[in-house]
Amino acid sequence: MTAAARRASGLTPLVLVCLSLVYVVWGSTYFGIKVAIETLPPLGMLAVRFVLAGALLLAFLRLRGAPWPTAREWGASALVGTLLLGGGTGLVTLAERDASSSVAALVIAVSPLFAALFGRLWGERTRGREWLGIGVGLLGIALLNLGELRATPQAALLLILAPICWTFGSQWSRRLPLPAGLMGSAAEMLTGGGVLLGLSLLLGEPWGTPSAASLWALAYLTVFGSLVAYSAYMYLVAHTRPALATSYAYVNPVVAVLLGVGLGGERLGPLGWVALGVILAGVLLVAWPRPEAEAAP
Template structure:
């Protein structure tokens, strides 16, 4: 018997879900650029560990003061597992890859997430509709076009960018069937433990800290407030209440946002074929989002 997820309210609304989607689309699209800026003078794993630990340390006492119960021992355990998969396996590997890949390329490669989400979702009986599969296919076609004209990364960076969405989507789908903490406490617990794991890995790997530049410091502040406190909490909410393919459709929109920011502020460039590919990617998202209601139909616990 699988435990029912306990990490969100029982009555989600389409308005809140759309707001959550837009938040993840826009904010996470921008974080690729800010990660690139942050690791300009900060160690990758250490920067991420500080980002998530601070965000969790801010969110946790606020939630406790509002009466949310502390996670149980079992809740902390599963938060550690999922937090490590998502924050190290997902975000951490992307950050390491960005040492030798542009922010635009990183976002483009992560766009395979909806495909992995649909595949992993089937392990737990999730069904993916025909139009959703079509949307995934169209999105992947767009990624193929992008890679033909824009992919410039080392083999190691490309491997990390492929492994990252596997870790992220598997952890996301698994989390829907685990007894995780309630509401936003789920996000707080994952960020606290995930941040500690990342800092430990930073120490073990021998990363060195230096005085950061002003740009790196402000990028880290942005990542803490918007990338973690706001967007990560919105994503946790989406994982519980909507379909796997739609919850991870941010991966198709993020490249568009990342490219626009990279071109506008980071001095990156995109060829004409790249812009065509981005239009194809957005069309794939439309196919996934349009056919059914955004709110996931409630199911009886197995």
């Protein structure tokens, strides 16, 4: 593919780097969350993760001369942070108390479908090949759920609500007056983390003595899952089409299953491995560049 074709399709080098980070890092965070909440309260753990990551990023940006967000930008950031981090990540983390890290990532793979539907509310067009890719990806999820991966009804409900919150917040964020650049990510993590902290205190989550494994998992989630991957995702939301920005949901299950099977003792039968191939086919259909003629606005 020529450089001109990559620009026309939206697959610039920076977009490709951000996609790679979101694909791999977020795929590993499902297993990281499972390890972290073994000895840490789910919502409290997330609050520490996002408040710490947001504060570090905010301090770094301020030292580089980035302007402080306005009151209007803080309000918009609170809306997005609540939907993405409180509703999206928070519900997934609560579900992982009763579901494997693999099945959590698999159910979240419906995100591109919700993204396409919500995008249409704001007049964005989803191409036929993207719809085909979404359908193929969902077929892969159906095959996986015929296998050995299961979740309790409550966990399944939380995992269905999570991508609705996440994708609606993602699409809405494109129309809200958010702070420019990474400052938007910092403000969203701080406000979303504050909401999670309030919920943790309201619910009276108990804090015990965390294990070393949980603390290492929290550190990984904070640095790579939040500072690195979340910032990369918000760049994709602002600069790419919805189906491509949320295509991570088809690759994350592959990474999550491999880690769950390899490190967490989870099982995946032959049908599951076939389903992973179907999922990869779906993401290729969604992410494959449009012809230059179609990519032009």
